[in-house]
Amino acid sequence: METKCFKALGCISALGLGTSGLGGGLWQRDEAHDERHLAVLANALAKGIWVIDTSEVYGDGHAEELIGKALSNFGRGERDRIIVITKFWPDKADEDSIISSAKSSARRLGTYIDVFMPHGPTSDLCKTVRAMEKVVDMGLARFWGLSNVKRVDIEGARGCAKKYDIAAVENIFNFINKIDAHEGLSYAQREGILYIAASPLGRGLVLESIKLRRIANALKRTPAQIALRWLMDKEGVVPIPRTSRPERVLEFAETYGWRLPEEYARELDSL
């Protein structure tokens, strides 16, 4: 495993796992593939992919239940080194419904939440931040974060926080889609905030890139490994690829332990 270190979170694994699609679709529970999805999680945890990103909406909560099942095989010492991020739907604006979401997620996970965040911008950011601080005070989560935000939102949210600083930001980021990467990323890097790269494989579409395939052939790696390594080589960035196939997790784990040569990184930077 490789690690990256952050102000609030300390040192955590440099690669994570996304879990949309595990346990069903958005707001849709499906238990038919539980065995395969548990194997995806078991492989990730066995290979030191120790940042797990989920949400109350993935499989209508069933992804969280599967994660809870996979984590139950770990002792307290190991669990404390794993980072579980979960998200609530941003239509919840009032404190009671945000706390209620956190309680339900922690119950399904069977453990505390490491980072709790809304899926996207909420109608009243300050109110949301204070509710997330309450969730931390209640011991349901260790930290709070934000998703699908710009630098200005991060700064605004930090200004609203009374007790705890932001720990993580989660934005879509891959070598084709670099939304806000310049401003938000450099800000997070400077402030020691974890920058989670959501959709690091562009939902599989970026793997079709001819340039990516050429680099993968030259380095005897797979396109997914190049796409992930490009992100992992950036300070403060932890990508969270998703797969429904246990064997692909082993492919992801092989991104540990090497770096993308500078000339190839520059090629992907410039796309």
Ligand SMILES: NC(=O)c1ccc[n+]([C@@H]2O[C@H](COP(=O)([O-])OP(=O)(O)OC[C@H]3O[C@@H](n4cnc5c(N)ncnc54)[C@H](OP(=O)(O)O)[C@@H]3O)[C@@H](O)[C@H]2O)c1
């Ligand atoms: N905060 C947000 O609003 C937000 C938004 C988007 C995503 N996310 C998070 O980011 C995670 C990942 O993003 P994503 O779900 O958009 O997808 P992604 O990780 O960018 O791509 C996943 C897709 O790529 C395919 N794939 C994976 N490995 C592959 C390989 N080695 N070769 C070929 N195809 C491969 C997968 O198919 P198979 O299943 O067949 O392997 C799947 O269809 C999500 O699960 C979620 O946790 C968060």
